[in-house]
Amino acid sequence: MTTNVDPEKTAKDSPIEIHLATGAADGGASPPAAGAQPGATSAEPSLGPPIFRLHDLGVWYGNHHAVKGVTMEVPKNAITALIGPSGCGKSTALRCLNRMNDLIPGARVEGRVLFGDEDLLSSDVDPVDLRGRIGMVFQKPNPFPKSIKDNLEFGMKVNGIKPTAERVEQALVDAALWDEVKDRLKAEAFSLSGGQQQRLCIARAIAVEPEVILMDEPCSALDPIATLAIEDLMKKLAERYTLVVVTHNMQQAARISDQVAFMTVEGTAEGNRTGVLAEVGTARQIFSAPKDPRTEAYITGRVG
Amino acid sequence: MSTLETPAPPPQPPAAATVRPLAKKRARPSEQLFKWLVVGLTAITMAMLIWLLTSVLIRGAGSISWAFLTDKPSSNPAKAGFNSALRGSIVLMMVTIFFAWPIGVAAALYLEKFAAQSATLTERRLRERLATGRVTGLGATWARTRLWWLRIRPRVVHLVDVNISNLAAVPSIIYGLLGLAIFVGVLGISKSLLAGGLTLAVLILPIIIIAAREALRAVPMSIEQGAMALGATRWQAVRRQVFPAALPGILTGTILAMSRAIGETAPLIVVGGVVYSTAVPSLNPLDAGNEALLAMPLQIYFWTDQPQASFQAIAAAGIIVLLATLLVMNLAAIILRNRYSKRW
Numbered sequence: 001m002t003t004n005v006d007p008e009k010t011a012k013d014s015p016i017e018i019h020l021a022t023g024a025a026d027g028g029a030s031p032p033a034a035g036a037q038p039g040a041t042s043a044e045p046s047l048g049p050p051i052f053r054l055h056d057l058g059v060w061y062g063n064h065h066a067v068k069g070v071t072m073e074v075p076k077n078a079i080t081a082l083i084g085p086s087g088c089g090k091s092t093a094l095r096c097l098n099r100m101n102d103l104i105p106g107a108r109v110e111g112r113v114l115f116g117d118e119d120l121l122s123s124d125v126d127p128v129d130l131r132g133r134i135g136m137v138f139q140k141p142n143p144f145p146k147s148i149k150d151n152l153e154f155g156m157k158v159n160g161i162k163p164t165a166e167r168v169e170q171a172l173v174d175a176a177l178w179d180e181v182k183d184r185l186k187a188e189a190f191s192l193s194g195g196q197q198q199r200l201c202i203a204r205a206i207a208v209e210p211e212v213i214l215m216d217e218p219c220s221a222l223d224p225i226a227t228l229a230i231e232d233l234m235k236k237l238a239e240r241y242t243l244v245v246v247t248h249n250m251q252q253a254a255r256i257s258d259q260v261a262f263m264t265v266e267g268t269a270e271g272n273r274t275g276v277l278a279e280v281g282t283a284r285q286i287f288s289a290p291k292d293p294r295t296e297a298y299i300t301g302r303v304g
Numbered sequence: 305m306s307t308l309e310t311p312a313p314p315p316q317p318p319a320a321a322t323v324r325p326l327a328k329k330r331a332r333p334s335e336q337l338f339k340w341l342v343v344g345l346t347a348i349t350m351a352m353l354i355w356l357l358t359s360v361l362i363r364g365a366g367s368i369s370w371a372f373l374t375d376k377p378s379s380n381p382a383k384a385g386f387n388s389a390l391r392g393s394i395v396l397m398m399v400t401i402f403f404a405w406p407i408g409v410a411a412a413l414y415l416e417k418f419a420a421q422s423a424t425l426t427e428r429r430l431r432e433r434l435a436t437g438r439v440t441g442l443g444a445t446w447a448r449t450r451l452w453w454l455r456i457r458p459r460v461v462h463l464v465d466v467n468i469s470n471l472a473a474v475p476s477i478i479y480g481l482l483g484l485a486i487f488v489g490v491l492g493i494s495k496s497l498l499a500g501g502l503t504l505a506v507l508i509l510p511i512i513i514i515a516a517r518e519a520l521r522a523v524p525m526s527i528e529q530g531a532m533a534l535g536a537t538r539w540q541a542v543r544r545q546v547f548p549a550a551l552p553g554i555l556t557g558t559i560l561a562m563s564r565a566i567g568e569t570a571p572l573i574v575v576g577g578v579v580y581s582t583a584v585p586s587l588n589p590l591d592a593g594n595e596a597l598l599a600m601p602l603q604i605y606f607w608t609d610q611p612q613a614s615f616q617a618i619a620a621a622g623i624i625v626l627l628a629t630l631l632v633m634n635l636a637a638i639i640l641r642n643r644y645s646k647r648w
Contacts, residue, residue: 100533105422123429132535142526145549154544155534201530208534 047075047258047282051212051242052097057111059092059101065268066092067275070111072261079234079243081257081283083250085298088263089275090246091139091216097244098134098214099127132159135205139217141197143189143204148172148181151189151200155208167207175203176233195226202233212242219252231256250299253283260286262295360627364620372621376584377603381614386622389603391585392497393566393629396599398589399501400508400565405558407505408512412554415513416520417528417542419461423454430454472510479507480574488575495576497585498592500599503571508561515557519550552644559637563630569601578606600626 050073057070067089074080082090092101099120101107112119120130132155144151152171153163161167168185172178177199181192189200198218205213215234219227234243234256247253253260261280265273279292290296375385430447433439439447483503493499523546531541576597585595600622607619 098533100529102425103422103529103532105420106424107422108424123425123432127425128532128535128537130535131533136533138526138530138533140526142524142530144527144530144545154531154536158531158534158536158540158544204530204534 048077050074051076051115052244053112053114054093054096055112055114057093057096057113058109059089059096060108060110061104062106064272065274067263070263070277072277072280074242074244075259076242077238077240078258079238079245079256080259080261081253082244082246082261082263083248083253083298084263084275084278085265086248087273087275088265090263092275093263093277094214094216094244094246096121097212098131098136099125100131100136102127132208133210134212134214135208135210137198137201137205137213137215137218140221141194141201143192143197143200145190146188147186148189148192148200149185151204152207155204159208161208171203171207174206174237175199176229176236177203193226195222195229198222198226198230199233202230202237206237206241210241212244213237215243215245217246217248220248227252250287254287257283259283262286262290262292262298264294264298357627360620360623363617364622364624367618367621368624372618373625377580377582379580381610381612381618384607384615384618386600386603386618386625388581388584388598389600389622390625391587392595392598392602393600394587395497395585395589395592395595396501396504397562397566399498399592400504401558401562402505402589403502404505404508404512404561408509408558409516409554411509411513412516412520413542413547415461415464416517417538417546419457421538423457427451427454468510468513472514475570476507476568477570477574479503480571482506483571483575493593495597496593497595497597499575500572500597501592503575504565504568507568507571508565511561511564512558515561516550516554519553519557520546522553523549552640556637556641556645559633559640563633563637566599566629566633567601567626569605572597572599572602573605576602578602578609580606600629 052074054070054072054074058068059066070093082094084090095101096109096113097120101109109121111121113121115130115134118125144154146154149168152168155161156163156167169178169182172181177196180196181187181200184191189197192200198221202213202218218234219230222230231252234245237243238258245253245257259280260283262278263275264278266276268274279286279290279295281291285291286295287299290299372385373390374387375383376388378384430451434444434447434451480503483499483506487493487499487502488495493502527545527549528538528541531545532538536544579596581596581598583596585591585598604619604622604626607615607622610616
């Protein structure tokens with residue numbers, strides 16, 4: 001009675017098919033009309049308590065209103081995916097969560113982002129300390145031009161964590177990279193492949209023991225095999241961390257996420273393009289029964 | 305039975321699509337003309353260089369010996385050596401680099417990494433602090449001064465930016481006059497290796513700043529952002545990640561700036577004059593303030609100014625030593641750049 005084919009795995013390995021992380025795809029075949037299940041999807045028993053609560057979040061770059069009116073919750077120990085067409089401000093919104101927008105000259109953030117019960121945008125919150133607790137992985141792997149070990153130790157040192165060999169090993173094990181690099185920790189990080197570099201960046205983020213890991217299109221520079229390795233890793237990490245992942249890949253969002261926020265672009269009267277949040281819901285609801293027509297148009301491939 | 309083994313007729317290759325015939329190779333005279341023009345102009349440049357080098361080598365090679373490098377100056381061309389000039393140049397470079405490097409690199413770090421950083425939050429915090437009315441008197445004045453500085457900072461930085469590029473193009477003799485006025489005139493330093501070194505430091509400061517800024521800019525923003533996303537302060541990110549990554553580039557620029565300084569003659573003549581001295585300068589840079597200003601290009605200038613023909617020969621020998629030094633320095637810069645420069 002040995003089965004070579006694991007149906008779960010087959011579905012996951014196929015890069016085209018939309019496979020829902022949350023379970024069976026009974027409703028997925030035929031997208032019901034918008035609003036077909038009023039009230040039914042608003043109850044989301046599987047998602048934990050919110051770690052972030054965004055209230056009317058907006059971002060300005062100079063006079064350009066890049067993002068406006070984002071109000072949503074991010075559940076703890078789950079994967080929230082931010083999806084949407086290019087330029088809809090999903091990366092910009094993500095960068096508010098660890099105050100990385102502070103580093104961009106001319107950027108201004110308005111609204112509130114409650115982390116627990118405190119507004120992390122408040123001017124008396126220390127952004128440096130905050131970023132130690134809310135880690136980030138970028139679109140393009142950006143290891144430091146140093147050894148693998150140095151890459152991990154840097155974050156620990158600046159956060160006052162003693163960089164022991166055990167901690168280095170643990171972070172690499174957690175990032176599913178240990179077996180590949182355990183014999184060459186002194187090797188240059190640049191000698192790794194793109195996928196390995198990205199896992200090193202994840203290991204580097206884990207090594208500082210954050211509570212949340214933000215990922216900005218972490219697989220967009222990687223091939224499909226490396227992408228699957230990172231996705232498996234994300235699902236594993238979600239057991240211990242809260243993950244917020246920006247992706248332009250809907251299949252990826254469907255494969256990995258528990259909650260999905262769909263952002264889109266609105267033209268303003270002045271001719272500017274502003275990113276807005278169209279809809280947020282469980283991955284299953286968004287992909288099987290989107291309420292907003294724009295979401296439906298996007299996920300069925302009619303736009304974007 | 306054999307009929308069964310008859311091989312099937314080979315499949316006919318599908319007929320090719322009809323396209324226009326390919327054009328035959330054709331002569332392009334203007335291409336050729338342009339190529340030979342460029343080759344010719346390059347050849348002229350190379351010929352000038354080769355002519356210069358060979359004429360110097362022919363005249364000076366006979367005078368180069370170990371004794372030439374170790375003897376002190378003399379009024380007798382047969383006994384005159386290059387040792388004092390060599391030592392003078394070494395001390396001069398030590399003084400120059402000691403002052404120019406830290407100041408130049410610090411200026412580059414500020415302009416590149418700190419002056420352009422976002423002030424939005426600092427401004428907001430200062431405004432909030434003033435609005436609460438909790439800060440009064442001196443504190444409020446300080447907060448208002450900082451707000452004012454943040455407002456004018458972009459314009460000041462732009463002004464500095466433009467002027468650093470201008471400074472790099474100022475004729476070196478002007479730096480000599482500046483050095484004479486400030487270091488000798490105002491600060492009262494004697495016309496020594498110290499005054500000369502300080503003058504050369506000011507001369508190469510813009511070059512070092514520009515080179516260091518370029519090296520810092522070559523390090524991708526993602527490195528700095530990656531460090532800061534881990535909870536590093538900007539200073540930690542710059543000091544521990546960006547600066548080490550930029551260091552090979554900064555050092556390459558520094559060596560090239562030094563090879564500019566080691567050949568400078570005009571500013572040294574203005575600061576120290578061309579004096580005949582048989583003194584052998586100490587190699588200790590702390591004594592630079594007491595040593596007469598002497599350097600390789602100054603010694604060469606002094607010798608070429610002499611009427612005797614035999615001095616011309618040792619001047620050529622001096623030029624060979626100076627050129628060899630320059631060659632070694634530029635080679636070091638190239639090796640450093642090729643070996644350590646990162647390709648992102």
